[in-house]
Amino acid sequence: MGFLRIDESKCKKDGICVGECPLVIIYMKDKESVPEMVPGGEQVCLLCGHCVAVCPHGALSHEKIPIEACSPINKDLVINEEQAIQFLRSRRSVRFFKDKPVEKETLQKLIEIARYAPTGSNSQLVEWTVFTDKEKIRNLAGLTVMAVLKMQ
Ligand code: SF4
Known part of the structure; x- marks a missing residue:
């Protein structure tokens, strides 16, 4: 059974999860069987959640x-083509900021949204460090500029 838990009263045995798994580690013995994970599938499962x-x-x-x-x-919030174009075309880089701290709740919300960004093989090898101290931010910006200049 591996990681999968199938509610047999709901499963229609349509094989959609079998076709969707990027690693092809879900299979059905036959058309009457519920999906299962191949033996050892737990070792390679990407935890991508596509099957769910x-x-x-x-x-x-x-x-x-x-x-x-x-x-x-x-589904009511799925953006259409026109909205997607407008969203991408109206994006701008912001280089001037208000001299006002960003609330902790806003920062947490932004990180929570950003964590849905895709990563290779769903590795999620991402960590966030939030600096709120202006002096530290200035120092960090200086170090970043120095590092970029060294690369050139
Ligand atoms: S989580 Fe992803 S890789 Fe793992 S079984 Fe489901 S679809 Fe396949």
């Missing part, structure tokens, strides 16, 4: 990515 996300029946849960922990996608 793709099941339209909510029949599949993953030991490390329980279905209860996955917020459903609100």
Whole structure:
């Protein structure tokens, strides 16, 4: 069974999760069987959650990515082509800032959103360090400029 937990009362045995797994570690013995993880699949599973996300029946849960922990996608908020173009075209780099601290809650919310950015093989090898001390920020900016200049 591996990491997968199948609710047999909900599973329609349509094989969508089998086709979606990027590592092809989910299989069905036959058309009447529920999906299973191949033996040893736990060793290579990317923990990407595609299998959980793709099941339209909510029949599949993953030991490390329980279905209860996955917020459903609100289809009313899916952006259309026109909105996507406007979003990308209106993006600007900000180089002037207000002399006002950003609230801790806002910073936490931004990091929480940013962590959904894709990483190679879902490795999520990302750490965040937030500096709020202006002197430290200035020093860090100086060090970054020096490092860039050294690379040239
Ligand atoms: S989490 Fe990703 S890699 Fe692991 S079984 Fe599901 S789809 Fe496959």
